[in-house]
Amino acid sequence: MADIILKDVYKRFKDFTAVSNLNLEIRDKEFLVLLGPSGCGKTTTLRMISGLELPSEGKILLDGEDVTMNRASQRDIAFMFQLFALYPHLSAYQNIAFPLKTQGEKKDFIDKEVKRIAKLLQIENILKRKPKQLAGGDMQRVALGRCLIRKPKALLLDEPIGTLDAKFREEMWTELKKLHVDSQSTSVYVTHDQMEAMSMGDRIAVMDKAVLQQVGEPFEVYSNPKNLFVAKFIGSPGMNFLDMKAVPEGGKIILKFTGDGTSVEISDLLQDKVRSHHEEGRELVLGIRPEDLSLVSPGTKNSISGSIYVVENMGNHKIVDVELAGNTTLRVRVAPKVKTDIGDNVAVSFNMEMVRLFDADSGDSIMY
Ligand SMILES: Nc1ncnc2c1ncn2[C@@H]1O[C@H](COP(=O)(O)OP(=O)(O)O)[C@@H](O)[C@H]1O
Ligand SMILES: [Mg+2]
Structure with a gap:
């Protein structure tokens, strides 16, 4: 011992x-x-x-x-x-x-x-x-x-x-x-x-x-x-961060991306976390890893639109940088065969289970 x-x-x-x-x-x-x-x-x-x-x-x-x-x-x-x-x-x-x-x-x-x-x-x-x-x-x-x-x-x-x-x-x-x-x-x-x-x-x-x-x-x-x-x-490429506002809407809490106002519905668990940490109406940082994002067509529900401006080919996967409104870039990990042309208008959607939320002021996770 x-x-x-x-x-x-x-x-x-x-x-x-x-x-x-x-x-x-x-x-x-x-x-x-x-x-x-x-x-x-x-x-x-x-x-x-x-x-x-x-x-x-x-x-x-x-x-x-x-x-x-x-x-x-x-x-x-x-x-x-x-x-x-x-x-x-x-x-x-x-x-x-x-x-x-x-x-x-x-x-x-x-x-x-x-x-x-x-x-x-x-x-x-x-x-x-x-x-x-x-x-x-x-x-x-x-x-x-x-x-x-x-x-x-x-x-x-x-x-x-x-x-x-x-x-x-x-x-x-x-x-x-x-x-x-x-x-x-x-x-x-x-x-x-x-x-x-x-x-x-x-x-x-x-x-x-x-x-x-x-x-x-x-x-x-x-x-x-x-x-x-x-x-x-921790992580390389690192976690992506998006500035969001937690807004009450029709008895639920949704997140609004501060860059262009896009609304994103969140899971019941995340809503509970927002409520129990008294974060309603406040700014939050949404964190998500590149492998938990995916590229979807613009207009898809709960996605945020942007355009592709860099693609890194890593052999067994690609890292695609998508530029959003408000000076925000998301790095998305996709399979090599996914079509990714520079300048394409795309949208990015989230694997909601892997979305993490942080208090914007203290930087502390509200997931605990
Ligand atoms: N003997 C010492 N006297 C004064 N400051 C020290 C001494 N040893 C370490 N420090 C300071 O304490 C801090 C932590 O040092 P250290 O433990 O060596 O960091 P790390 O190993 O994480 O790089 C540093 O700012 C360093 O300058
Ligand atoms: Mg040392």
Whole structure:
């Protein structure tokens, strides 16, 4: 068992709050990804979990034990930071063996463990080399090996593959995920890359400006973002947004697109959400993903008219940009065979089940 609990955690540097009121529970054996833009407090959070930094307020529990005031060496946690360094004068083998050697383990045991890790990371053939004789990806594997050899209760990784090229990064995602499954250690993985987060995380914790915005499984965070920040940060191409006004009409609530006044009928569920959040008569932001829009002929009920002005052919699908009134563009994902000529007048309709509504002032979702 190795769950990690952060309770009301703050980290302040003089007047500056780097992490604010963080409450987060990382489950035993979970792969949790901490995602957010540069400077939002990810590394600081990881450093507090590791014990390299003490919180200004709050508690950290590891495996049920309060470790808030324990230094890094007193916590059974391994970490690999952005700017990891291998010992240049030691071989890959010696680098990986290092943590066990300092713990005073026997030579036979160390040898067995280094070989086990090297096999896992597929670096058995480079163990004799010094760091400067290694390619970037291999250096990162060696650094990972050095982390994993301790069989830590928890593994913290801070953008460990940030600098590698695209193809290799995707291979590493798969490998790290396998490694996590094999090593069974609770892992916290930091990245600013939402694709990486989606592909690796059992759950994703999204941070912005020192504040945790949402925690959930990738699909939950993707399909039902808590606020506009999360909605904009996750997904590529991103979620579409339309300014709407919630207007009572004949006992129902409909949405009027502020660009050209088009009315759109909404589901009973959405009407209930609008009523229960007291959003009647107010402006709302409608959010919808490109795959939940479709192109229909102009004049179709509950659709909004516009014209096609850019088409991106992606092979297995197309992304069509449709320009609407009021400076609004919708990006629509369609099948490759759908006819999409630039300049065509079209209309866009919504998969109502996937429509999300946000308060225009606070940016908060009203779906919760
Ligand atoms: N030791 C420190 N002293 C002062 N400010 C710091 C210190 N460490 C981090 N910060 C600030 O805290 C904020 C969050 O930093 P960090 O956790 O490294 O962000 P991230 O890893 O998400 O990019 C940044 O604005 C950074 O400048
Ligand atoms: Mg960082």
